[in-house]
Amino acid sequence: MCQECGCGSGGGDVKIGGHAHEHEHHHGHEHGHAHHEHGHTHSHPHGVKTLDLNRSLMEKNALLAERNRGFFRAKKLLVLNVVSSPGSGKTTFIRETAAKLTGILRVGVIVGDLATDNDAARLRTAGISVIQITTGTVCHLDADMVSKASAQLDLDQLDVLVIENVGNLVCPADYDLGEDLRVVLLSTTEGEDKPLKYPPMFHSANIAVITKNDMAVAAGFNRDLALLNLQRVSHHAKIFELSAKTGDGMKAWLDYLGQQKKAV
Amino acid sequence: MHEVSIMTEALRMAVDAAKSAGASRVIKLRLRIGSLSGVVPDAMQFAFDVVCHGTMAEGASLEIETVPAACWCATCAAEFECADSFSECPRCHNFSGELRRGRELDIASVETG
Numbered sequence: 001m002c003q004e005c006g007c008g009s010g011g012g013d014v015k016i017g018g019h020a021h022e023h024e025h026h027h028g029h030e031h032g033h034a035h036h037e038h039g040h041t042h043s044h045p046h047g048v049k050t051l052d053l054n055r056s057l058m059e060k061n062a063l064l065a066e067r068n069r070g071f072f073r074a075k076k077l078l079v080l081n082v083v084s085s086p087g088s089g090k091t092t093f094i095r096e097t098a099a100k101l102t103g104i105l106r107v108g109v110i111v112g113d114l115a116t117d118n119d120a121a122r123l124r125t126a127g128i129s130v131i132q133i134t135t136g137t138v139c140h141l142d143a144d145m146v147s148k149a150s151a152q153l154d155l156d157q158l159d160v161l162v163i164e165n166v167g168n169l170v171c172p173a174d175y176d177l178g179e180d181l182r183v184v185l186l187s188t189t190e191g192e193d194k195p196l197k198y199p200p201m202f203h204s205a206n207i208a209v210i211t212k213n214d215m216a217v218a219a220g221f222n223r224d225l226a227l228l229n230l231q232r233v234s235h236h237a238k239i240f241e242l243s244a245k246t247g248d249g250m251k252a253w254l255d256y257l258g259q260q261k262k263a264v
Numbered sequence: 265m266h267e268v269s270i271m272t273e274a275l276r277m278a279v280d281a282a283k284s285a286g287a288s289r290v291i292k293l294r295l296r297i298g299s300l301s302g303v304v305p306d307a308m309q310f311a312f313d314v315v316c317h318g319t320m321a322e323g324a325s326l327e328i329e330t331v332p333a334a335c336w337c338a339t340c341a342a343e344f345e346c347a348d349s350f351s352e353c354p355r356c357h358n359f360s361g362e363l364r365r366g367r368e369l370d371i372a373s374v375e376t377g
Contacts, residue, residue: 048291049376051281057273057295057369140266171266173302174369196348200302200367203349232350235361 013136016149018117061175064143068150068178072161078261079161081177083201084185085194086167089211089244091119093185094162096244098128100254105159105261110149112141112166119164129153140171143178159261169198180264184237186230187212188221195226195233202233207240209253214243267303270369271311275321278374282320287376290321294375298331298368300349305330333366 056062072079082090091111098107108129111119120132131149133141146163155161163179165172184205186194189212195202202208208230216223223241230239238256242249274295282290293312297303305328312326334343337353337360344353350361 047377049285049287051285051374051376053277053281053371053373055277055371057270057277057371060273138269140269142269170302171269174266174270199348200300203300203363233348235350 013134014138014145015132015134015136016145017131017133017152058174058176061143064147065176065178068143068147069180071147072150072155072178072180073264075155075158076264077155077158077161078181078257078264079163079177079179080181080183081163081165081172081179082183082185083165083169083172083205084167084187085169085190088167088185088187088190090164090167090185091122093209093211093244094164095123095126095128096247096250097162097254097257098123099126100247100250101160101257105258106157107160107162108153108155108158109162109164110141110146110153111164112145114139114166129158135166139166139168140175141165141177142175146177160257169194169201173198173201173204181206181260183207183209184234185209185211186226188216188226189219192222192226192229195229199233202230202237205234205237208234208237210239210241212243212245213241213248214246267307267311268315270303271308271315274371275312275315275319277371279320281374282376285376288320289377290324290374291377292325292327292375293321294327294329294372296329296331296368296370296372298333298366300333300363300366301369303369329372331365331368334364335360336362336364338362 082094084090094109101107109123110131110133111123112133112135113119114135117132117134120130123130131152133145133149141163163177182205184202186208188210210226240249240253242253244250274293278290278293297305308328309326316322316324333346335346335351336343337356337358339356339358340353343364349363350359352359
């Protein structure tokens with residue numbers, strides 16, 4: 001388990017576009033009232049009350065995500081949330097998608113990483129509008145970070161907004177960002193059983209993309225097994241197989257994006 | 265891995281509810297966590313101890329009710345318990361991917377003192 005994961009507990013180190021950004025804090029400090037009572041299995045003393053809440057812990061993020069979705073829809077933007085484990089080829093996939101859409105659709109990118117703006121730099125070099133979110137210790141992007149980051153992009157000059165999530169197949173699954181489509185990548189250099197190991201993420205995806213197809217033979221990739229596993233967990237997802245590096249299989253993906261853009 | 269974020273939100277909701285009710289401290293939190301929610305109950309407990317420190321919930325206990333995942337079988341028009349989001353109905357052996365329960369991440373109640 002990731003012991004470093006201090007998500008939200010001290011989120012002051014989240015930076016958007018290189019600027020420190022204040023998170024809302026809810027750290028009450030009732031000094032002088034430290035209670036250290038352990039075990040409440042005995043009968044309750046007078047004054048104990050039970051408050052029924054029955055609310056989702058994801059409620060605040062869900063509301064912000066819906067607000068984002070409405071805002072993006074008003075701007076007629078197609079929004080993708082791209083998720084995968086680290087090193088599956090998210091940045092290359094996004095860069096090549098944007099490059100091949102030049103003159104057809106205008107693509108902007110929000111990139112999330114724990115540290116460095118290397119991915120943003122790689123995309124910016126390719127002439128793509130990009131905003132980097134460095135999350136510090138936070139292992140996923142949330143709807144609030146995306147809202148603040150997107151405010152720094154000229155959305156009226158874009159057709160497609162791609163959000164490159166933090167490389168992590170666990171945490172981002174629970175955070176709706178307000179996207180139209182969630183795109184999960186599975187590279188041929190990873191195990192074919194990734195969908196079975198991380199079912200919430202693969203199940204939540206609308207699209208599954210098998211990347212690095214040019215490496216499949218060298219990596220001993222079992223395509224049939226990978227597809228079987230994907231269909232088992234991401235049974236409703238549309239599947240693409242491609243290599244962003246060689247361009248093989250990119251046309252089907254780009255045509256699909258074009259259709260999706262028309263639908264928003 | 266994101267248990268700290270989720271626990272921070274649970275504590276915020278608990279403290280808000282307790283303050284609105286005029287309580288001075290939170291003594292117990294009850295959460296409902298689905299078996300396919302992607303969070304680990306042990307990690308939630310660990311995160312709980314960390315985020316409660318120095319707040320009106322310091323020293324409070326955490327109770328987690330695990331909700332077993334269930335799929336809906338359209339053929340049998342009934343739910344069945346399942347281990348993942350795409351499972352075989354034990355009655356008719358058709359596969360179903362319609363998850364009805366198991367993704368819960370809820371705060372059920374708060375006990376205040």
